[in-house]
Amino acid sequence: xxxxxxxxxxxxxxxxxxxxxxxxxxxxxxxxxxxxxxxxxxxxxxxxxxxxxxxxxxxxxxxxxxxxxxxxxxxxxxxxxxxxxxxxxxxxxxxxxxxxxxxxxxxxxxxxxxxxxxxxxxxxxxxxxxxxxxxxxxxxxxxxxxxxxxxxxxxxxxxxxxxxxxxxxxxxxxxxxxxxxxxxxxxxxxxxxxxxxxxxxxxxxxxxxxxxxxxxxxxxxxxxxxxxxxxxxxxxxxxxxxxxxxxxxxxxxxxxxxxxxxxxxxxxxxxxxxxxxxxxxxxxxxxxxxxxxxxxxxxxxxxxxxxxxxxxxxxxxxxxxxxxxxxxxxxxxxxxxxxxxxxxxxxxxxxxxxxxxxxxxxxxxxxxxxxx
Amino acid sequence: xxxxxxxxxxxxxxxxxxxxxxxxxxxxxxxxxxxxxxxxxxxxxxxxxxxxxxxxxxxxxxxxxxxxxxxxxxxxxxxxxxxxxxxxxxxxxxxxxxxxxxxxxxxxxxxxxxxxxxxxxxxxxxxxxxxxxxxxxxxxxxxxxxxxxxxxxxxxxxxxxxxxxxxxxxxxxxxxxxxxxxxxxxxxxxxxxxxxxxxxxxxxxxxxxxxxxxxxxxxxxxxxxxxxxxxxxxxxxxx
Numbered sequence: 001x002x003x004x005x006x007x008x009x010x011x012x013x014x015x016x017x018x019x020x021x022x023x024x025x026x027x028x029x030x031x032x033x034x035x036x037x038x039x040x041x042x043x044x045x046x047x048x049x050x051x052x053x054x055x056x057x058x059x060x061x062x063x064x065x066x067x068x069x070x071x072x073x074x075x076x077x078x079x080x081x082x083x084x085x086x087x088x089x090x091x092x093x094x095x096x097x098x099x100x101x102x103x104x105x106x107x108x109x110x111x112x113x114x115x116x117x118x119x120x121x122x123x124x125x126x127x128x129x130x131x132x133x134x135x136x137x138x139x140x141x142x143x144x145x146x147x148x149x150x151x152x153x154x155x156x157x158x159x160x161x162x163x164x165x166x167x168x169x170x171x172x173x174x175x176x177x178x179x180x181x182x183x184x185x186x187x188x189x190x191x192x193x194x195x196x197x198x199x200x201x202x203x204x205x206x207x208x209x210x211x212x213x214x215x216x217x218x219x220x221x222x223x224x225x226x227x228x229x230x231x232x233x234x235x236x237x238x239x240x241x242x243x244x245x246x247x248x249x250x251x252x253x254x255x256x257x258x259x260x261x262x263x264x265x266x267x268x269x270x271x272x273x274x275x276x277x278x279x280x281x282x283x284x285x286x287x288x289x290x291x292x293x294x295x296x297x298x299x300x301x302x303x304x305x306x307x308x309x310x311x312x313x314x315x316x317x318x319x320x321x322x323x324x325x326x327x328x329x330x331x332x333x334x335x336x337x338x339x340x341x342x343x344x345x346x347x348x349x350x351x352x353x354x355x356x357x358x359x360x361x362x363x364x365x366x367x368x369x370x371x372x
Numbered sequence: 373x374x375x376x377x378x379x380x381x382x383x384x385x386x387x388x389x390x391x392x393x394x395x396x397x398x399x400x401x402x403x404x405x406x407x408x409x410x411x412x413x414x415x416x417x418x419x420x421x422x423x424x425x426x427x428x429x430x431x432x433x434x435x436x437x438x439x440x441x442x443x444x445x446x447x448x449x450x451x452x453x454x455x456x457x458x459x460x461x462x463x464x465x466x467x468x469x470x471x472x473x474x475x476x477x478x479x480x481x482x483x484x485x486x487x488x489x490x491x492x493x494x495x496x497x498x499x500x501x502x503x504x505x506x507x508x509x510x511x512x513x514x515x516x517x518x519x520x521x522x523x524x525x526x527x528x529x530x531x532x533x534x535x536x537x538x539x540x541x542x543x544x545x546x547x548x549x550x551x552x553x554x555x556x557x558x559x560x561x562x563x564x565x566x567x568x569x570x571x572x573x574x575x576x577x578x579x580x581x582x583x584x585x586x587x588x589x590x591x592x593x594x595x596x597x598x599x600x601x602x603x604x605x606x607x608x609x610x611x
Binding site: 294 | 406427437438440443
């Protein structure tokens with residue numbers, strides 16, 4: 001008999017410790033009987049294995065590979081589902097973790113095997129192992145032709161410092177694709193976010209400014225920011241330098257943050273504004289004690305979206321016009337047709353995005369300690 | 373028009389309860405007194421005391437309205453902080469009142485970690501620490517469950533006994549207005565106007581036991597007789 005066991009924990013206010021409560025549901029009474037389900041599953045599994053065996057025997061397996069994989073996947077999900085029900089309660093955490101991390105690993109292994117057996121074309125789906133190797137190559141090697149490397153060879157920092165001091169270290173760091181992208185994103189992000197938040201607050205509290213700017217901002221908001229890039233290039237004396245790239249990132253972040261902050265300020269529960277006013281807060285105190293903290297949750301939600309937008313913009317700008325950067329690197333390996341290095345570039349972008357999100361979350365916990 | 377023909381004199385140290393059917397403009401009157409709503413005609417005056425810088429009124433809102441981004445003690449000391457009173461003094465005042473309502477342990481908690489009753493205690497002492505001429509309370513116990521409500525009513529009686537503040541208390545509970553008030557003002561359904569006032573001559577200090585006395589029941593019945601017609605009328609108007 002299969003049992004579904006639900007457990008929940010109650011923690012009472014002002015009391016130490018917690019109490020556990022259990023609810024047991026007899027699954028066999030809710031569903032068709034567990035035995036019946038068992039039989040269906042095992043008969044499906046046996047049929048599947050037999051069909052596979054016959055296919056291999058007839059030498060037709062590769063023709064039927066994709067349907068086989070699809071059905072196999074379905075059976076695998078069913079099997080995991082059954083395992084999940086049988087897992088004792090104290091192992092539940094481990095089970096969930098192994099699903100969350102195990103399945104991606106399984107996918108990678110399938111990818112690897114499919115690539116090796118020619119089931120998928122390794123030219124545009126290079127095997128994960130090759131991607132990993134090329135990522136390692138990119139990290140440790142220096143590209144003499146373009147004078148760049150992915151990380152900037154941090155293991156040479158000591159040597160360069162002894163040779164040329166800080167200018168040497170700086171020269172070493174400027175060759176890095178990763179640092180180039182990172183510095184553009186960070187500078188652009190800060191240059192856009194801080195004025196954006198300030199303008200957003202002003203638009204949130206002042207009706208006149210809001211009415212004057214809201215339409216314009218909404219119109220610019222729907223414009224793909226990359227479309228502004230040519231115009232921004234025109235404005236700079238060095239159109240291929242860092243200036244236009246940073247400005248495009250800053251602009252897109254700025255528009256997003258202005259709109260978000262305005263919404264955040266407007267959505268503050270009016271009762272807090274009344275409380276602030278009633279307890280004698282001046283305009284400045286109102287800003288510092290009520291409006292800014294009250295709009296913080298929406299501001300941070302906006303910052304996260306803006307971070308994603310900044311990544312999109314910087315990578316596309318680097319595709320277009322750059323001699324350095326992760327986006328440039330990815331595009332460069334398209335031009336010379338080294339697909340595994342293109343994938344390596346994508347991996348780097350993913351890692352960069354995740355890292356920046358983690359940093360932003362840490363910052364949020366510091367700034368908003370009242371959130372759960 | 374939300375409120376029409378409303379005139380009320382409140383003596384220093386008096387506890388006045390305003391009761392009426394829902395939607396009769398009780399909260400509007402209170403917000404007008406607090407200066408949070410504009411008045412189309414008429415005036416509201418609160419005569420300031422001898423102490424300079426003392427605020428005229430402080431509101432206890434129905435929805436607590438304690439700031440979720442401030443800790444309990446910061447919330448309680450909020451009014452004093454806005455008035456520029458030094459950190460030591462305001463922390464001491466806040467600590468005293470947190471201790472009086474048994475929340476010392478929770479001084480540095482954030483509001484989301486508190487129960488509804490505790491939040492409303494914080495909201496009430498935030499107003500009391502501010503030491504206003506008049507305490508304006510807008511259905512402060514409205515959102516609480518029945519048991520917590522009784523506990524807080526007793527606590528309010530105790531605190532009022534100590535401070536003897538002038539209080540204007542909005543409620544729709546008859547028990548509450550008879551138990552707490554020196555005077556009960558009955559308001560009519562829209563437009564809100566004063567229907568009747570009742571002096572409640574129950575001796576103080578009162579407690580929950582007071583609710584069992586025959587005089588209490590008489591007052592309650594008397595007010596209910598008038599209130600019932602108004603409630604029916606306001607329900608008719610809504611349909």
